[in-house]
Amino acid sequence: MDTLRLLRRYFAASLSAQAQYPGTTFLMTFGAFAVTFIDIFAIAALFSRFGKVRGWSFGEVALFYGLVSISFAISDFLTRGFDVLGTEFIRTGNFDRVLLRPRSLAVQLIGYDFRLRCLGRMTQGLVVVAIASQALHFHWTPAALALAAWTVAGGVALFFGLLVLQATLSFWTIEGLEVANVLTYGGVQAAQFPLSLYAPWFRGFLTFVVPLGCVAYFPVVALLGRHDPLGAPDWFLPLSPIFGVVFLAASFWAWRFGVRRYTSTGS
Amino acid sequence: MPQILVEGLAKTYRVAEREPGAWGAVAGLFHRRWRTIEALKGVGFAMERGELVGLIGPNGAGKSTTIKILSGILRPSAGRCEVDGLVPWVQRVKHVARIGVVFGQRTQLWWDLPVIEGFDLLAAIYRVPPDRYRATRDQMVGLMRLERLLGQPVRQLSLGQRMRCEIAAAMLHDPSILFLDEPTIGLDAPSKLAVREFVATLNRERGVTVILTTHDMHDIEALARRVVVIGNGTILADSPYETLRAGVLAERRLHVDFAAEAPAIDIPGVEERARDGRALELAFDPAVVAVPALIARITADHAVEDIRVDEPAIEEVITRFYQLHGAEEA
Amino acid sequence: MEAALRPYLATFSARFQLMLQYRAAALAGFATQCWWGGIHIMVFAAFFAGAGAAARSPISLAQVITYTWLAQGFLSLNPWSGDPDVAAKVRTGAVGYDRLRPVDAYDWWFVNAAAWMTARAAPRAALMFAMTAILFPLAGLSAWAWAPPADLAAALMFTVSMLLVVLLSSSIVMLINICVAATLTDRGVNSFVAPLAILFSGNLIPLPLFPDWARVALFVQPFAGVVDIPFRIYLGQITGWVAWAGLGVQVFWIVVLVGLGRLWMGRVMGRLQVQGG
Numbered sequence: 051m052d053t054l055r056l057l058r059r060y061f062a063a064s065l066s067a068q069a070q071y072p073g074t075t076f077l078m079t080f081g082a083f084a085v086t087f088i089d090i091f092a093i094a095a096l097f098s099r100f101g102k103v104r105g106w107s108f109g110e111v112a113l114f115y116g117l118v119s120i121s122f123a124i125s126d127f128l129t130r131g132f133d134v135l136g137t138e139f140i141r142t143g144n145f146d147r148v149l150l151r152p153r154s155l156a157v158q159l160i161g162y163d164f165r166l167r168c169l170g171r172m173t174q175g176l177v178v179v180a181i182a183s184q185a186l187h188f189h190w191t192p193a194a195l196a197l198a199a200w201t202v203a204g205g206v207a208l209f210f211g212l213l214v215l216q217a218t219l220s221f222w223t224i225e226g227l228e229v230a231n232v233l234t235y236g237g238v239q240a241a242q243f244p245l246s247l248y249a250p251w252f253r254g255f256l257t258f259v260v261p262l263g264c265v266a267y268f269p270v271v272a273l274l275g276r277h278d279p280l281g282a283p284d285w286f287l288p289l290s291p292i293f294g295v296v297f298l299a300a301s302f303w304a305w306r307f308g309v310r311r312y313t314s315t316g317s
Numbered sequence: 318m319p320q321i322l323v324e325g326l327a328k329t330y331r332v333a334e335r336e337p338g339a340w341g342a343v344a345g346l347f348h349r350r351w352r353t354i355e356a357l358k359g360v361g362f363a364m365e366r367g368e369l370v371g372l373i374g375p376n377g378a379g380k381s382t383t384i385k386i387l388s389g390i391l392r393p394s395a396g397r398c399e400v401d402g403l404v405p406w407v408q409r410v411k412h413v414a415r416i417g418v419v420f421g422q423r424t425q426l427w428w429d430l431p432v433i434e435g436f437d438l439l440a441a442i443y444r445v446p447p448d449r450y451r452a453t454r455d456q457m458v459g460l461m462r463l464e465r466l467l468g469q470p471v472r473q474l475s476l477g478q479r480m481r482c483e484i485a486a487a488m489l490h491d492p493s494i495l496f497l498d499e500p501t502i503g504l505d506a507p508s509k510l511a512v513r514e515f516v517a518t519l520n521r522e523r524g525v526t527v528i529l530t531t532h533d534m535h536d537i538e539a540l541a542r543r544v545v546v547i548g549n550g551t552i553l554a555d556s557p558y559e560t561l562r563a564g565v566l567a568e569r570r571l572h573v574d575f576a577a578e579a580p581a582i583d584i585p586g587v588e589e590r591a592r593d594g595r596a597l598e599l600a601f602d603p604a605v606v607a608v609p610a611l612i613a614r615i616t617a618d619h620a621v622e623d624i625r626v627d628e629p630a631i632e633e634v635i636t637r638f639y640q641l642h643g644a645e646e647a
Numbered sequence: 648m649e650a651a652l653r654p655y656l657a658t659f660s661a662r663f664q665l666m667l668q669y670r671a672a673a674l675a676g677f678a679t680q681c682w683w684g685g686i687h688i689m690v691f692a693a694f695f696a697g698a699g700a701a702a703r704s705p706i707s708l709a710q711v712i713t714y715t716w717l718a719q720g721f722l723s724l725n726p727w728s729g730d731p732d733v734a735a736k737v738r739t740g741a742v743g744y745d746r747l748r749p750v751d752a753y754d755w756w757f758v759n760a761a762a763w764m765t766a767r768a769a770p771r772a773a774l775m776f777a778m779t780a781i782l783f784p785l786a787g788l789s790a791w792a793w794a795p796p797a798d799l800a801a802a803l804m805f806t807v808s809m810l811l812v813v814l815l816s817s818s819i820v821m822l823i824n825i826c827v828a829a830t831l832t833d834r835g836v837n838s839f840v841a842p843l844a845i846l847f848s849g850n851l852i853p854l855p856l857f858p859d860w861a862r863v864a865l866f867v868q869p870f871a872g873v874v875d876i877p878f879r880i881y882l883g884q885i886t887g888w889v890a891w892a893g894l895g896v897q898v899f900w901i902v903v904l905v906g907l908g909r910l911w912m913g914r915v916m917g918r919l920q921v922q923g924g
Contacts, residue, residue, distance in 0.1 A: 067429035074834040081838020088846040095857045100694045149390040152414035228675035236682045247693040
C-alpha cells in the first residue's frame with residue numbers, strides 16, 4: 051500500500067534529520083531510558099521491604115509495568131505530530147500546508163517526526179519484561195506472546211487516542227494543554243500497577259472512562275494465568291484490549307470536529 | 318468553460334469580544350459578546366486555463382480569504398466556487414493534488430533535509446510517477462539554476478535561494494494552477510527578478526494558470542496582464558492594468574532638466590508636480606495636450622538638457638484607486 | 648552592601664514576577680501533581696496494608712503521605728534541568744551579554760535560577776497546601792492529608808532547611824547551566840541529570856524506604872538535601888543531632904557545588920564561543 055511506502059519515506063527523512071545530531075540523539079535516547087528505568091528501583095525497593103502487595107508479587111507488577119511502557123513508547127513514536135499540533139501547526143499556520151497535500155491528515159501527522167528517543171523507553175520496557183519473566187520463571191508460549199502483542203496493540207491504540215484528543219483540543223485553545231499529559235504520562239504511571247491497588251472510584255475511571263485497565267491490567271491478569279481478584283469474568287480478560295481500539299475510533303470521530311472548526315474559522 | 322469559477326462568495330467570521338484585563342477575562346467566562354466580521358461580501362470572477370492574474374488589495378481586504386477558499390483550506394459562508402469542476406473544500410484531496418501553493422517567507426520543504434531529499438519526499442506525497450518526476454524535477458532545476466543548492470539543507474539557504482526552490486517544489490507534481498502568495502516579499506532585487514522570470518516562463522511555456530497576490534506592484538507590472546482588485550470584501554476592479562490606470566490616473570508625467578533654473582510653465586492642461594533647482598516634473602492629460610506638442614512647446618521656449626516621459630508609478634495609481642473606492646487598509 | 652545587592656534583588660524580583668504570570672501552566676502543573684501524588688499514595692497505602700507491613704518500615708504510612716504531598720507541592724524546586732533562559736541565551740549567542748553587565752556572572756545566573764524555581768514552586772505549593780492540608784481534613788479525609796509539622800522545633804528547622812533547598816538546588820542548576828554553556832546545547836545534559844535527581848532526592852519513593860544497607864550513603868549524597876532531608880525534618884522523623892547533620896549535609900554540598908561551579912564557570916566563560924547569528 052502506498053501509504054506504508056510514504057510512511058517509510060517519512061521515517062527515512064526523520065532518521066536523516068536526527069542523524070545530523072548523533073550525540074544529542076544518543077544522549078536523549080539514553081536519558082529517556084534512564085528516566086523510565088529508575089522506576090524499577092523504586093518498585094524493587096518496595097517489594098524487598100514489604101513482600102507482596104495485595105497478593106501481587108514483584109515479577110507480576112514488573113510485567114504490568116513493562117508491557118505498558120512498551121505500549122506507550124510505540125504510541126509516542128507515532129504521535130509526535132499530534133502532540134505538537136497546537137504549537138507547531140496551528141499557531142504557526144503550518145496546518146494549512148498539511149491541508150494542501152493530497153494525503154490524509156493523520157498520515158501526515160504520524161509521519162511528522164519519528165523520534166528515536168522513544169527507543170529509550172521501549173528498551174526500558176523490554177528490559178523490565180525480561181526482569182519480570184526471570185522473576186516469574188515465565189514461559190513465553192506462542193499463545194502468551196500473541197496475547198502480549200494484542201495487549202500492547204490495544205495499549206498503543208489507547209495512548210494514540212489520548213494524543214488525538216489532546217490534538218483536537220488544541221483546535222480550540224493552545225494554553226493549558228499540559229493537563230493532557232496527566233492522562234498520557236500519568237496514564238502510564240497508573241497502569242503500571244494492578245487495579246486492585248486503587249480506590250474503587252479510580253478503578254472505575256480507569257476501566258470505563260479512559261480504559262487503561264483494559265489494555266494493561268485485565269489482559270495481563272489473563273497472561274499470568276490468574277483470576278481477577280475484583281471479579282471481572284475470565285472471558286472478558288483477554289478480549290479487553292479491544293476497548294483501546296474503540297477509544298481510538300471515538301477520538302478520531304472527535305478529531306473531525308476539530309478539523310472542521312479549523313476550516314471554518316481559518317487560522 | 319472557465320477553469321476557475323467563483324460566484325457570490327461570502328465569508329463571515331464571528332470573533333469573541335473581550336474587555337481587556339483580568340476582570341475582563343473572568344467576565345468573559347460567563348458572558349461572551351460576539352462581533353461579526355464580513356471578510357467577503359459576495360465576490361465573483363472567472364479564470365480561463367493559462368491566465369496569469371494579479372490579485373491585489375489593501376491589507377485585510379479579503380485577498381487571503383479568497384485564496385484560502387480557492388485552495389480548499391477554508392469553507393465559505395455562502396457562494397459557489399469550482400476549480401476544474403471540483404469544489405475545493407469538499408473534494409479536498411483530489412483538488413489539492415492539482416494545485417501548487419507557494420507562501421512567501423514560509424517554506425514547505427523540510428528544514429533539516431537537503432533540498433533534493435525534500436523534492437523526493439514531495440514526489441512520494443503527491444504520488445508522482447518516477448520518470449515524470451525526474452523529468453519535471455530536472456526541468457525546474459535547470460530553469461531556476463538550482464543545481465548547486467540541491468545537496469544543501471534548506472536551513473542553510475538564503476531567502477532568495479529558498480524561494481526559487483520553493484516554486485520548483487510547488488511544480489514537481491505538475492499542477493495546472495499555481496497560487497503564489499507574496500512570493501517576492503523580503504527578497505533582494507536579483508532574486509525578485511529571477512522569481513518573476515521563472516513565473517513568467519512557467520505560465521508561458523507550460524501553460525500553468527497563475528494567481529498572484531502581492532503588495533509589490535512591480536510584480537504586477539512585470540507579470541500580470543489582468544488585475545483583480547479586492548477591497549472591503551468585494552471586487553473593485555477586474556480588468557487589464559491599462560484600463561484600471563486609465564480610469565484612475567490618466568495623466569502622464571514629463572521630467573525636464575533645464576540648462577538654467579527651471580522656469581514656471583503656464584500651459585493649459587499642464588500642472589507642476591515637483592521642482593528641484595534645474596529639474597522639473599510636470600503632470601499632463603494626454604487627451605488635452607499631446608506628448609509631441611508639449612515637448613515641442615517647452616523646448617521651443619527654453620533651453621533643455623534632458624527630457625523623459627513616463628506614467629505615474631504603479632504604487633501611486635493603486636493607492637489612488639484604493640482611495641477613490643474608500644478601500645484603504647481595514 | 649545594600650547598593651551591591653540591588654541588581655540581584657531587582658533581577659530576582661523581575662524573574663519571579665514573570666514566572667507568576669504563567670497561570671495556566673501552574674494550574675496544569677497542579678493537576679498533574681495531584682494525579683501523581685494520588686497514585687503514589689494509593690500504591691503506598693496498598694503496600695502498607697499488607698500484614699506486618701508497618702513494622703518493616705522506618706517510616707509510617709501517614710508520614711509517607713505527608714512526605715508525598717510535600718514532594719509534589721515543592722516539585723518545581725527540584726534541579727531537573729538547566730534554567731531555560733540560559734539555554735535560550737546559549738542558542739542565540741546572547742550569553743555574551745551577561746559578561747557585559749557590571750555584576751558577577753555566576754551570581755547573576757544563580758539568583759535568576761533561584762527566582763525561576765521559587766516562582767514556579769510558590770503557586771503550586773500554595774494550591775497543594777490548600778487542597779491537601781486544608782480541604783482534605785475538612786472533607787473528612789484527614790488520613791490522606793498533608794499533616795502539620797511534628798512540633799515547633801521541627802517547623803523552624805524545616806523553614807531553615809527549605810531555604811537551604813533553594814540554595815542547594817540553585818547550585819546544582821548552575822552546574823547544569825555551565826554545562827549547557829560549555830557544550831552549547833541543553834539537549835545532552837538535561838537528559839541524564841533528571842533521572843539522578845528524581846531517584847536520589849526521594850521524589851520517586853521516600854529515601855527511608857530504600858534498603859537499609861543504603862541508608863547512610865543515601866543520606867550524605869547531594870540530592871538528599873533537595874527533598875528527603877527537609878521533609879523528614881518536617882515530619883519529625885529525624886530530630887536532634889541527626890537533623891542538624893542533615894542541615895550540615897545541605898550546607899556542605901552548597902559550599903562544594905558553588906565552589907566547583909565558580910571555578911568551572913570562570914574557565915567556560917573565558918573561552919566562550921558565540922553561537923548563532
